[in-house]
Amino acid sequence: MQTIKSHQDFERVFTQGKRLNHPLIRMVICDCVSEGDPARVAFAAAKRLGNAVVRNRSKRVLREAARSCQLPIEGREIILFATPRTCSASPEEMREALQTLLRRARVAAPSARS
Numbered sequence: 001m002q003t004i005k006s007h008q009d010f011e012r013v014f015t016q017g018k019r020l021n022h023p024l025i026r027m028v029i030c031d032c033v034s035e036g037d038p039a040r041v042a043f044a045a046a047k048r049l050g051n052a053v054v055r056n057r058s059k060r061v062l063r064e065a066a067r068s069c070q071l072p073i074e075g076r077e078i079i080l081f082a083t084p085r086t087c088s089a090s091p092e093e094m095r096e097a098l099q100t101l102l103r104r105a106r107v108a109a110p111s112a113r114s
Contacts, residue, residue, distance in 0.1 A: 001066065004042035004077060013042070013077045020104050024089050024097040025062070026081035029105050039072035045082040058082035065094035073107055 004010050017030035032039065043062045045055035062080045068091065071078060086094070 001063075001072060002038050002040045004040045004079065009040075009077070010042060010079065013079055017077075017079070018105060020101045022097045022101055024083060024085050024094060025065070025101060026083060027098075027101045027105070028079040028081075029107065030077050032075050032077055035075070039074050040077050041066055041072045042077075042079040043082075044079060045086075049082060049084060049087070054087055055082070058086045061086055061089065061091075061094055064091055065098045068095045069098045069102065071098075073102075076107060 004013065012033075013030040014028055017028040020027045020029070043059045043066075045058040045062075047055070049055055049058060059082065062082055066072075066080065080098075089097070
């Protein structure tokens with residue numbers, strides 16, 4: 001899974017992307033700049049969520065949900081933000097929340113693994 005690493009790319013997706021919210025996940029999704037660019041995902045947890053342990057656990061939960069939904073999606077760049085409820089959610093709840101957001105974004109995601 002390739003991730004968005006540069007601040008410039010993160011800012012571009014954040015400013016140009018479409019925002020979608022769910023109680024467990026916030027998502028910003030944007031088309032890749034050019035057709036040959038790789039699809040990428042970023043995971044973010046704000047300091048207001050808690051200490052480093054809570055933020056890192058939240059990002060691990062987000063990464064597992066992304067894997068179960070087979071992200072990244074070709075031609076898209078996605079930023080997933082943790083919410084206060086992310087850390088305590090079950091993997092099934094996170095997968096369902098992410099699938100809901102992808103459907104609302106009208107993105108044809110590969111079929112999720114069971």
